[in-house]
Amino acid sequence: MRKPRYRVDLIGLQAVCESNYWRLLKLMPQLHEEDERRIDIDAGDGEAQALVIRVLERCPYTSTLQLAHERRQSWVTPPSMEVRLYHDAGLAEVVAAYNSRRFRGVYPYPNEQMLQPDEKHQLNQFLGEWLGYCQRHGQSAQPLFLAGQGL
Numbered sequence: 792m793r794k795p796r797y798r799v800d801l802i803g804l805q806a807v808c809e810s811n812y813w814r815l816l817k818l819m820p821q822l823h824e825e826d827e828r829r830i831d832i833d834a835g836d837g838e839a840q841a842l843v844i845r846v847l848e849r850c851p852y853t854s855t856l857q858l859a860h861e862r863r864q865s866w867v868t869p870p871s872m873e874v875r876l877y878h879d880a881g882l883a884e885v886v887a888a889y890n891s892r893r894f895r896g897v898y899p900y901p902n903e904q905m906l907q908p909d910e911k912h913q914l915n916q917f918l919g920e921w922l923g924y925c926q927r928h929g930q931s932a933q934p935l936f937l938a939g940q941g942l
Contacts, residue, residue, distance in 0.1 A: 818830060825846070831929065833930065
């Protein structure tokens with residue numbers, strides 16, 4: 792019996808991308824003025840870790856960010872990805888990760904790269920979990936809110 796073909800959950804993907812947009816704005820509220828933000832992470836293991844967010848490109852309706860997890864000692868390559876923010880739609884989408892760019896909505900399985908059929912959704916879901924972790928355990932040297940503003 793054949794397994795049913797994977798169908799893109801567009802509503803679910805857009806919901807993940809929308810929540811990622813707002814998480815990124817909370818972590819970097821001065822996105823339009825600031826070029827980089829470093830958020831130190833207290834993982835409870837005593838090891839120095841940080842999320843570094845760099846603005847790669849600013850356009851009227853989009854911004855492209857590079858997110859990199861930095862660790863002093865690591866036997867595994869820490870995650871790094873590029874995320875495009877669509878300001879008019881309020882969405883943030885992973886556009887590059889693991890030395891790959893432009894992920895398709897659906898991949899045939901199996902494939903040469905061993906990508907999952909829903910690889911794009913999984914990458915954006917991972918971004919949300921990563922940003923949520925940084926929100927809960929991160930500390931920033933820069934203030935997150937301007938005086939008189941709140942999110």
